[in-house]
Amino acid sequence: MVVPPVAVAPPPLLPCPAEAGWELVARARLPRRDANGQASGGFSAAGYQSDTDALLLLSDAPQGRVSAWSGVRRLGRVPLQPLFQLDLTGSPRAPLPAEIDGEGLVVLGERLWVASEGRRRTARVAQLLAFDRDSGQLEHAYALPADWRPAPGRGLGANQGPESLALLRRPGQADRLLMAAESPLLQDPPGQVRLLGWTFGPTSAVARPLARLAIPAGAGWGLTDLLVVDAASPAPGLLALLRRFQAPDQWQILLAHYPLPDGETEPDVVLQPLRQWDLIEAGLPPDNWEALTPGPAQADGRPSLLLASDDNFSAFQDNHLALLVPRRSVPCPPSQ
Template structure:
């Protein structure tokens, strides 16, 4: 038998070893009609998570308790699968609405919360993130709520550097206004079980903290921060913090940020959504991330000027949604959905219409290939 040389062995790039072999196929879009529901104004859907045990979605409104108390909706999605080659969303039905309650057992007062991210946990609860209200000195949070009643369960520790503060003897710090915890996701495979193993939760800012903003190069993307928690029913441990480097904003962008993270396995792989808005409307890109090799920056007071040894979370462009030839709205939510008829996983994106008449609540459906 001839011996194989190193030249005969298959060559695997460092990128191939780091990332999963994923691809996405666009299946179609759906617009939710503007409507009231049980005394609430449906809109502002900024986060979404899928409950595979019940085949339902929970979608979070980013209403700051202006139109109705802060809340999330339970949705049922029906697919038209009569033609395998033309799979599409037939209908999205709203089944119920759940008001989230503060530690005092009461709905959040107007202007005290900016809910943006939602993630279903194996504890029959949802975790919800708020960007805070920087102009009023209200810090961001990550809190746990009962899935059925919306009752507050606990609040996770958030490092003080995220709280907006300005003092005479210290420079400004904390999340920028409307740029706090936009993204929230949980990595766990044990939903619906009585005995729950520890699971991991990740929260990320939409843009850089005030103390991390650099004016040296305005074309450079912001340096966001990601928090990594290990959770059990009665214990929460903040494990690490990592740097998420945004792509540079496109020319003419008025706003640009990270709007969602989605854990896709328990091995440190994620999808991320970067969204921009400018004169040409919305631009959105979907990336794959691999957390394992990223530097822990939890001891860094600022990442404004990091050394070459500081490794940001590696990322790889998966899809530029501009290539879909579909008008895009303000896409902010993303979740893995039910399996499709061919056994592949579905990926669902949803837009926040900002409660504006000229915008829409848009659902985009994809087939995600390469995920078990």
């Protein structure tokens, strides 16, 4: 009799207790020039593949580009090595605008899903874009719901998102993509951003409003990335990377933990964070942190978060990478 292997749930990706916070275990910088001497940066989203130890970084350069890097497991000890670079392009059946602003990335099967930020102009609207993973050619472009589109006094503000995209995969359920606005829509109250869930049909993707996430109401705050955590557990959640810039050079970076809205949550419900952590206090250098992805498991079994910053191709900023692990105290049971 052959006994099938028992699936082992990954360890929970949160500190326990919550106030224990996060430990910065590694940092690195990526080069500002690629192998051809061209400017490299603008990293606005990330996806880590643990089976190959490969990190995919989406650049918000005008035409869009995905670069791959190896060596994340040795981050901070040896330089990361470039694997390849993939330019995002249009195709005869799906022309690409002259400029896109790729801000969110999910790798799903043979596709790269990208959240494209808009400028309230017909030639540069916010969309969900699906690219072929191998060629980088655009396959489909999906419009955002009507409430999100530019109209007098309504819709996304210029350069205000969407900046995030996350995969929601739960046992027995169809995959969904979660997308959040960076800032409140023009018609919405301050301090809350809308959340969408995208589902897939044979030839289309459909967006459904899920809930709103409460963010700090002060000027300059925005949501820059999302990550579903502990999806297979009874209490899955969302991690959101929150950023604030105040001229001339003041940065604030928070990591917020929210409950995951279910099918019964009304779209107008505002979800408050269960916990927030100050990542500058945790050791991140003050900069434009925009990307969030699960990182490699550590030698002691703890999971990790990998974060990347967007240098905006500016000499005054940098392309940082940082690896955070959740602190856990002895009384915390393995399941929490």
